[in-house]
Amino acid sequence: MSGNSILPKVIDDATCPGCALLCDDLRLTIEGERLTNVESGCAHGRAWFAKANIAPNTPIRVGGQAADLNAAIARAAEILTEAHAPAIWGLAQATIETQRVAIALADHTGALVSIEGQDTSSLRAFQRVGEISASFGEVRDRADLIVYDAVENPHLPERFVERFAMPLPGRAIVWIGSEEAAREFGIEPNLVVTPLIGGQTSFYQGLRAIVREAVVDLTRVSDACGVEIETLTQFATRLKEARYGAFVRCGLGANEVLAEAKFKLVRDLNSFGRFVITHAGSKFSNGAGARAVLTWQSGSAGETDFGPGIPRYVPCDGLQSRLDAGEIDALLELAPSGQSPAQGRSIPRIVIRADIDPLPDTNAEVEIPTACPAIDEGGNMLRVDGVMLPLTPIFPGRRITQVEVLRLILARLQETTR
């Protein structure tokens, strides 16, 4: 500790926005203006919090030149006013508070809203058949069978197992995916089933048929999914015999039909014991929150166009296709990554992002670096299983926040409308 007598400050039960698990049991130690220790978090979470000490202090820019906040707000408002078809993109790592104002801004400007990293295939499958789910505590406390769905680009947050799925006597673990991947994530399964990537739909549809004792050509299923008949039937029996099974999806739904096959299998397993399907969560800390806010404000959970003066769900005519068609003429981006779906296009972009990583020039017309949730911005985020958690900022008030910036833009727009 330095010579002055500032006592270290400890924040207990801090929420980590390092990924969608939002672990809220971290202990942070702060000495003066520095975060000096992070306990309980995983390596990724600790690395994430370590950025609290970096503070790149990227300047506000308008047209590539350093500018003051007022000028940036004015220019952003001007771009949005002049646009005929603006869009707002990102949101998946912003707080609920920011998301609420962002959707208000979309409503006001008639923008298309698109949430970064959304699993639209799963959303559409959910809209067709529903979903049988549970909060993670149910999985932790009840599951006697945990099935990891990890065939394609699996992603399992580091603390998922530790927090919700510890191996226990009487709890069987099945890994659907490759043995190497299971090892990589430190899972020691009782059974590994490895369907072909392209054979997954047949695999789940076949399992469902076996479970329901429907007429099914097992040879065809086996050929299509690359899993032996015996393994298929054994696995089906195991699924049926579970008292409380949990099917944990690790990664995005590759396509709607496959996602639907999984939802239906899990649903129908509830005719035997209990079975739920959950998602282990992605790197987008508050993608679930973005979807929830958009849904309660607009009635629509997916890409939504406020252009007609009403919210319109446009599942087949979203941001990417409109960008490709040249129909979007301004983009407001709310994502810390600096990656843009409109990179290289000649439309004005407004980037409002948590200034956490030093980024190369974003080439945006307006760039407003802001505070970062959980570091110098409070607010709330929604865990993937529907549990909302508050953030406890380490350095509150240090920089202007995203929600404040959006409010200023909205206020400016409302002034000009009057």
Next chain:
Amino acid sequence: MSLLKIANGYVVDPSNGIDDVRDLWIENGKIVAPPNDPGVRPDRTIDATGDVVMPAGVDIHCHIAGSKVNTARAMRPEEVRRGGAVNRTDVLRSGTLGSMPSTFTTGAKYAGLGYGTAVDAAIAPLAARQTHFELADTPIIDKAFLLLMGNNHYVMNCVRESADAQLRSYLAWVLNASKAFGIKVVNAGGVEVWKAGKGRVSTLDDLVTGFDVTPRAILTALTSAVDDLGLPHPVHIHGQNLGLPGNADSTLELMTAIDGHRAHLAHIQFHSYGGDLKTMSSRVDVLADYINSHDRISVDVGQVMFGETTSMTADGAVGQFLHKVTGRKWYSHDVELETGCGVVPITYDNKNLVHALQWAIGLEWFLRVDDPWKIALSTDHPNGGSFLAYPQIIALLMDRGLRADTLATLPEKVRERCPLGDFSREYSLTEIAIITRSGPARLLGMKHKGHLGVGADADITIYRPDADKARMFSLPRYLIKTGRVVLDDGELRSAEEGNLLHVAPERDSEHEQKIKTWFNDHSTMRFANYAMRENEVPQAAVVASGEQQS
């Protein structure tokens, strides 16, 4: 602050026994006495000559927020599309309709019906935080919500140990922490049993696996605890066997079991059936007799209206049952330590005997309960239908001809199995005012709502009399909310956020340490992150708890 006068209206204010032409004066959001000085000029006068003036409506039981409602919105784009959308205006955000309107639309549509307050009847404590955000985006009306406690593990542990003081402390803590208004019980213990995959609970004396308690014990402990805490609203109960033919016996047993306590039984229509799947019939007679002869129990109806809607309940088993019966999509979500949740689309079809019976049985309830103060209008929105159907229900209650006409279009067997056609009773305006505002406000213990006496919240609706009662009640001329003219001669003028009403019973800090330890051992979130923080609910307003009520 400006002074508003509503002049010369026909004032229907049953709580104060008023049913005549008079003026009302409003200042600072409250009803005030007429000024002594006849020279005082109001800043604005609304001429209500020939109009009917009532307190604004109070909905005692609906589902308008929280993860269950919101996930239902996300799951049903086809229903959102069917319902249509509402354009953004200078005062109101855009939104969508259907059986689960988006938040801004929900607030505006309640206001548009002349309602000033709505209570969401089923929020899991773990979902309280999201609920507050949704309700903050639900403008104009005042809002409150009830916490699901009938399958809560801590509660059931207390019941098993007969730890009454501990139970009271827990309820006091959770109500304060989540800024909720009251306690709801959904299928006591039965949701836990279903979640655990142990089948169904169908009687009050079945055992809740893992907890060694019975639904009866849970119900009696909670009703006593709520009375002891002096909460303004008694325990709000969703009984057993919802929607199942033959369930009236268990409903009667439930009424008997809580005898002597205050209690409110929700959507009673869904719990009033005799017979079996083939012979289902009305048993309102016995149940309404019980209500008529007991003073501490009230009901809301949960009226079914024909058309498309969405069923949603904390009773997970009901979701599964409806999915099996209808084959439609099913969302279920188990909430750790607390509750379940089931959502299934449903179409009430007037050619379907069961649905037609449900419609008739609901109306029979309104007509059989002698004292309108004991029965509140609800559709269990959106379960039986949308709150937007309230004017049509009012019309059915006020006009026996309309009832007979509708009944005649239903399957023949309805008339054999439900005596609705035998009732000639027609509701008066006063009785309508009671079941839609004064009664619910009184049952909720909201002393400042549901009446127009001096000191009451100036939540006032002005209707233009119309022979077409459905039209009259769907198009109020004015809504004054907290003294502000929100609906001005049919035009929506503003959509500011209303209050979030909650209780704040006295806490027991010593016991809270135990709760904290238990919570941290069992929840997947930390105790420190559970309670709503300072300033997170800026519109929060406390409704005082009273004396011990038992």
